[in-house]
Amino acid sequence: MTNDAPPRIGDLLRSAATRATPFIRDTADTALGSPTPCAEYDVRALLNHLFHVVVNFQALAAKGAVDFSHTPDRLAEADWRDRFAAETGQLVEAWSAPGAEEGTSGAMGLPARTVGFMVLLDLTVHLWDLARATGRSFEPDPAVVAELVGEVERMAPMAREMSVFAEAVDLPDPGRATAFERLLATTGRDPRAVREA
Template sequence: MSDEPSISGLLAAASARAVPVVRGVTDDRLGDPTPCAEYTVRELVGHLTHVVVGFQAYAAKGQADFSVTPDHVGEDPRWRERFAAEARKLAEAWAAPGAEEGTAGQLDLPARTLGHMALLDLLVHPWDLARATGQEYAPDPAVVDALVQVVERMAPMAREWKAFGDPAPVPDGATSFERLLATTGRDPRPDTV
């Protein structure tokens, strides 16, 4: 584990790319669809905020309730700033001694697995939001590198839980990030023929 990058550092790097995308979501786009068919832009911002809050609890070996996603956008007019603050707190929570050790959560999963799950959401959902709202998004290469094999390993279980769709075709010359997106069931180049 000592050769692997820290979850905290990766979360900070992913957050640095995610926060500008969330800040760039304009109110007139909140009802728009996203590549996550079950979420509008508003609902996806709410889900992502819920993840960064809930996984802070997991870092402290606590519990989080993901059965219902609060309307973070409707409840707080400063939702963009709140997301940025909570993303920062998430990285800080995973920097605490022992956060990456042992197990946590309702399913008693390895802590690093939970950290990777949060990291995946912070990597992929900003892409979803950027696609939905016409923004640019370039993921942090270190985050992509840290997750490529993890996502391959978790894909069968994630599909069983309906967290991933069926794998999408991988285009010729695909980047590591595009292959990762395809593994999650997203078309990494929906505008190409």
């Protein structure tokens, strides 16, 4: 008898955090002013955004209220790398708690599991943004990507309507693209892009 239950959000987030946290920790202070593939963010703003997401989605796991109207500068503190790691650990715990994936969460009343996938997506694609901005490579857990691909395709129309995603990027040979490249393209990122010297 096989267990066909989908992976739990907490487990997927734990895997994503295992790769994201050391990658962010290794981001040099000298890179904080570098541009990223997200036109509205340099590296510092991107990291502050991701930090803010990690903190607020802890509350969403508990069906609490959040405020995304202002993003504090958490990188102003000298120990921000340690604090990011600690907050990401708390995010994993929050989404691993009983009931976190049940019911609805957030002001839009979305299914809690969909909300969990939103923060999982941020912890995946924004690491690619950071890699491109800092001249590094980033490979997410294939199991995380496999779960995200279908979910992101489902949420893409709403995300584009809300200007969260840009229009999808056409890949020259979709059949040969990796799952991660297809995921990036769906969010409006060009996986062939490289950081300009």
